[in-house]
Amino acid sequence: MKIIRHTDPGYPAAASALNRRAEASDAVREVVSGVIKAVRERGDAAVLELVEKFDGAKLTPAQMRVPQAELDAAWDAADATLKSALQASQRNVAAFAQRSLRQEWSFKNEQGATVGEVYHPFERVGCYVPGGTAPLVSTSIMTVAIAAAAGVPEIVVCTPCGRDGTVNPGLLAALKLAGATEVYKIGGSQAIAALAFGTETIRPVTKIFGPGNSYVVEAKRQAFGVVSIDLLPGPSEVLILADKSGNPAFIAADILAQAEHGKDSMAGFLTDDAALLDAVVAQVAEQSATLSRQAQLTPVLEKGVFLMLVPSMEEGARLANDFAPEHLTLITTREQDILPLIRTAGAIFLGNYSPVAVGDFLAGPSHTLPTGGSGKSFPGITADMFQRRTSIIRLDRESCARSEPVVSAISAVEGLDAHARSVFIRGV
Ligand SMILES: NC(=O)c1ccc[n+]([C@@H]2O[C@H](COP(=O)([O-])OP(=O)(O)OC[C@H]3O[C@@H](n4cnc5c(N)ncnc54)[C@H](O)[C@@H]3O)[C@@H](O)[C@H]2O)c1
Ligand SMILES: [Zn+2]
Numbered sequence: 001m002k003i004i005r006h007t008d009p010g011y012p013a014a015a016s017a018l019n020r021r022a023e024a025s026d027a028v029r030e031v032v033s034g035v036i037k038a039v040r041e042r043g044d045a046a047v048l049e050l051v052e053k054f055d056g057a058k059l060t061p062a063q064m065r066v067p068q069a070e071l072d073a074a075w076d077a078a079d080a081t082l083k084s085a086l087q088a089s090q091r092n093v094a095a096f097a098q099r100s101l102r103q104e105w106s107f108k109n110e111q112g113a114t115v116g117e118v119y120h121p122f123e124r125v126g127c128y129v130p131g132g133t134a135p136l137v138s139t140s141i142m143t144v145a146i147a148a149a150a151g152v153p154e155i156v157v158c159t160p161c162g163r164d165g166t167v168n169p170g171l172l173a174a175l176k177l178a179g180a181t182e183v184y185k186i187g188g189s190q191a192i193a194a195l196a197f198g199t200e201t202i203r204p205v206t207k208i209f210g211p212g213n214s215y216v217v218e219a220k221r222q223a224f225g226v227v228s229i230d231l232l233p234g235p236s237e238v239l240i241l242a243d244k245s246g247n248p249a250f251i252a253a254d255i256l257a258q259a260e261h262g263k264d265s266m267a268g269f270l271t272d273d274a275a276l277l278d279a280v281v282a283q284v285a286e287q288s289a290t291l292s293r294q295a296q297l298t299p300v301l302e303k304g305v306f307l308m309l310v311p312s313m314e315e316g317a318r319l320a321n322d323f324a325p326e327h328l329t330l331i332t333t334r335e336q337d338i339l340p341l342i343r344t345a346g347a348i349f350l351g352n353y354s355p356v357a358v359g360d361f362l363a364g365p366s367h368t369l370p371t372g373g374s375g376k377s378f379p380g381i382t383a384d385m386f387q388r389r390t391s392i393i394r395l396d397r398e399s400c401a402r403s404e405p406v407v408s409a410i411s412a413v414e415g416l417d418a419h420a421r422s423v424f425i426r427g428v
Contacts, residue, residue, distance in 0.1 A: 054188050142381070213234065235372070249283050266305070324370070327346060
């Protein structure tokens, strides 16, 4: 853990280093462009070679898709506690999604033309559900269930399999409940390439959603244009900003919950209270000893966790905006002053009793959120991202006549006389 105080000489540099921009390393970019090229040129064969190389599983093209019967059986076999937990999560997510959906509307413009917007669900989307280091059962709900709530008829999921070629049955159960219509057990950038460009087995989709590691995120970025994408949701992270009202045990628990995501994940803690900083450091040491995922925790605690004593909560909010955290926890007695200052967080958790884990699994908004600083440009997944918008324009003879002088004036400057004629030829 790095501990920096505003009284340290290194503070200005450490504070300005928080002002990040999301960019993949050259090495990741190169690997991914090689993968995309291979999948475009050689389809299934390339996908399966890469699955063997990165995930150690030997599959045939016929084994790529999880049969519907296996999805159904996974749901039937899931234990009752898991089923009701997944259902509770899905109910909250669907209810939240309903409120985010856009409705069609229209109005008459100044010339009397009817103009408006209509929305249709995308026909066929891809949702990536990570599975490299943990089977992200919750991500099934946080992507697929939202697509289903938006009315998307074809929801194609890719998720990596283990060396034995199987996918965690709890994950399959969640996908079934959430409403996945096709599930392929392939992961990584090869899965994104297959979804974007298609292979003999996988028909291409038009938009790709969902989080993943740096390879998955870079593949989505490189596929952009051929498909659209939701955002760039990479390795998970949290930033906690608290004044002396913060509970050190709760804060340490949230830092550790973040750290157990493993490689590349980050947790930061900013406070204006020196005693709280010390108490959180002590709590992290005490609590971390009793957790199971030491292999994931240790490297993150060494490299990915920083604690900073800032001169004020206002300065903390400024640094939080620079960092643009995926999750921001704000604990302060001055919420009305500090909350309005936060503009770039993917999701904001307020007060001592709002653990990020409840947002991960249950609360309602998608947990698929921007990371790596991309929150400055992208929001997290919302239901309306599964809707394609188009505009509608209808004129009658009268509104056409009233539009003519404006069209003629602009056509004259642009030198486009056919444009002007196409209006006045209508007898106006
Ligand atoms: N931002 C969010 O909203 C959000 C939500 C959930 C999860 N996540 C993040 O998703 C990530 C999931 O990562 P993961 O690794 O566990 O699973 P993953 O499914 O994203 O990636 C696993 C795949 O990566 C590929 N891969 C691994 N090493 C590679 C290499 N050297 N070269 C090329 N490809 C390689 C493999 O094909 C493998 O199938 C985590 O970082 C987690 O924090 C983010
Ligand atoms: Zn988490």
